[in-house]
Amino acid sequence: MTLLELDNLSLRYRRGSHERVVLDGVSLQVERGELVAVWGMRRSGRSTLLRVAAGIEPPDAGVVRFAGRDLAASAGDELGGGIGYCRLAQRGSEAQTVLDELTVGQLARGVPQATSRELACAALERVGASDCTARGVHELDGSEAVRVALARALALEPALLVIDEPTKGVDLLERDNILALLRSLADERIAILMSSGEATALAGADRALSLSAGKLRGSTSPELAEVLPLRRQADG
Amino acid sequence: MAAKLVADRGTGALRSPVSWALLGLVIQRPSYGYELVQRFERTFADALDLSSLSQIYTALDTLQRRSLIEEFTVDDESPHAVVRQPKPHYRATAEGVRHYEQWLVGQIHEERRRSRLFARQLSVLPPRTALGIVERCERACLDEARDALPATARSGRSRAAAGDARSASATASEGEAASEGASGLSDRLLCEEGRLAVEARLAWLEYARRELSALVGERAPGR
Numbered sequence: 001m002t003l004l005e006l007d008n009l010s011l012r013y014r015r016g017s018h019e020r021v022v023l024d025g026v027s028l029q030v031e032r033g034e035l036v037a038v039w040g041m042r043r044s045g046r047s048t049l050l051r052v053a054a055g056i057e058p059p060d061a062g063v064v065r066f067a068g069r070d071l072a073a074s075a076g077d078e079l080g081g082g083i084g085y086c087r088l089a090q091r092g093s094e095a096q097t098v099l100d101e102l103t104v105g106q107l108a109r110g111v112p113q114a115t116s117r118e119l120a121c122a123a124l125e126r127v128g129a130s131d132c133t134a135r136g137v138h139e140l141d142g143s144e145a146v147r148v149a150l151a152r153a154l155a156l157e158p159a160l161l162v163i164d165e166p167t168k169g170v171d172l173l174e175r176d177n178i179l180a181l182l183r184s185l186a187d188e189r190i191a192i193l194m195s196s197g198e199a200t201a202l203a204g205a206d207r208a209l210s211l212s213a214g215k216l217r218g219s220t221s222p223e224l225a226e227v228l229p230l231r232r233q234a235d236g
Numbered sequence: 237m238a239a240k241l242v243a244d245r246g247t248g249a250l251r252s253p254v255s256w257a258l259l260g261l262v263i264q265r266p267s268y269g270y271e272l273v274q275r276f277e278r279t280f281a282d283a284l285d286l287s288s289l290s291q292i293y294t295a296l297d298t299l300q301r302r303s304l305i306e307e308f309t310v311d312d313e314s315p316h317a318v319v320r321q322p323k324p325h326y327r328a329t330a331e332g333v334r335h336y337e338q339w340l341v342g343q344i345h346e347e348r349r350r351s352r353l354f355a356r357q358l359s360v361l362p363p364r365t366a367l368g369i370v371e372r373c374e375r376a377c378l379d380e381a382r383d384a385l386p387a388t389a390r391s392g393r394s395r396a397a398a399g400d401a402r403s404a405s406a407t408a409s410e411g412e413a414a415s416e417g418a419s420g421l422s423d424r425l426l427c428e429e430g431r432l433a434v435e436a437r438l439a440w441l442e443y444a445r446r447e448l449s450a451l452v453g454e455r456a457p458g459r
């Protein structure tokens with residue numbers, strides 16, 4: 001069964017008499033362990049596509065299915081469960097530490113405090129951000145903020161990670177490490193749907209698509225890929 | 237060590253990319269013929285096709301005739317010196333280095349010329365056909381972009397791995413570290429150059445799509 005399926009999605013934004021087509025008959029399939037990247041210029045609708053794919057924003061028409069279930073019918077409970085949507089913007093208080101930030105979502109879901117701390121620390125270690133554990137969320141640089149956002153989503157053990165512009169604001173020398181981290185997560189069978197306004201961030205993806213004038217172009221399903229997915233790296 | 241400069245210079249511009257690539261290798265460090273063949277294959281295997289190995293020796297001859305490289309012999313002090321024929325080595329002349337630098341800078345104009353030619357050739361097609369070409373070019377660019385994660389980033393999965401690499405190079409001998417560093421730097425520069433070129437091409441293709449879409453009456457994005 002396809003993990004994520006976008007089926008003929010359409011969405012328009014209206015402001016007064018002005019109307020902008022954001023998604024126009026967009027279809028896409030993402031399987032487990034795939035890293036799929038969507039490239040688009042500014043105002044191409046790439047962030048909207050990701051929000052719709054994660055079930056945050058409903059489309060005007062079309063269906064989003066996650067593991068075969070229509071997201072519109074699942075009342076948003078896939079967010080944080082099967083779908084990890086990575087929010088890069090920090091909204092915590094000045095005093096909030098990274099560990100607090102990672103445990104609060106789990107505590108809200110009834111995870112015991114000790115377990116939530118264990119999961120949070122394991123997720124931070126997995127993304128190479130253990131040294132951020134006791135830091136304030138406002139003290140993180142661009143790369144650390146991305147790693148922490150990934151850890152926050154990973155702590156909930158998602159099958160799909162959705163991340164908008166993971167390399168935006170990241171130091172040039174750190175950019176490839178972030179991309180390699182995403183690649184390694186996909187190699188561990190976590191599906192990743194990401195967007196970028198920079199082609200440099202497409203490196204390491206199994207499929208790269210473009211979004212323009214509401215149309216998604218490229219290999220929208222794995223079997224349509226003209227080029228075989230990149231080989232997975234051997235451990236070590 | 238005896239050096240001999242060959243005075244017979246060729247005429248006209250040196251056009252073969254193999255010759256320029258070889259000149260670059262000789263500038264990097266002097267080598268003998270077979271070693272240059274091996275270094276050529278290691279360095280340019282993914283960028284230049286050789287019809288045969290003799291192409292290398294022909295190119296060496298051309299470079300030598302133009303006084304861009306010179307031949308010299310190395311006295312072999314090993315125990316086998318009496319039975320081995322000394323290998324002719326090649327090194328770059330000052331003129332060779334100067335020509336190579338000029339040629340590298342000139343490549344920017346050459347790329348610009350190719351881009352202009354592509355734009356002209358695309359614009360003579362009917363707009364719908366050109367739109368199809370733009371779409372295929374975009375796919376090729378996207379595939380090129382996704383294939384551009386440097387090997388060093390692929391193997392070093394995190395900051396921890398990057399730290400390990402740094403400490404490893406600190407303990408390695410200076411020569412090894414310098415050699416690995418130069419090779420890694422070359423890979424990263426190549427990778428970044430490719431990515432930035434793709435970035436620019438994708439932006440241009442998007443612009444072309446808007447213009448061509450307007451010509452065939454399709455809606456342009458964000459309008």
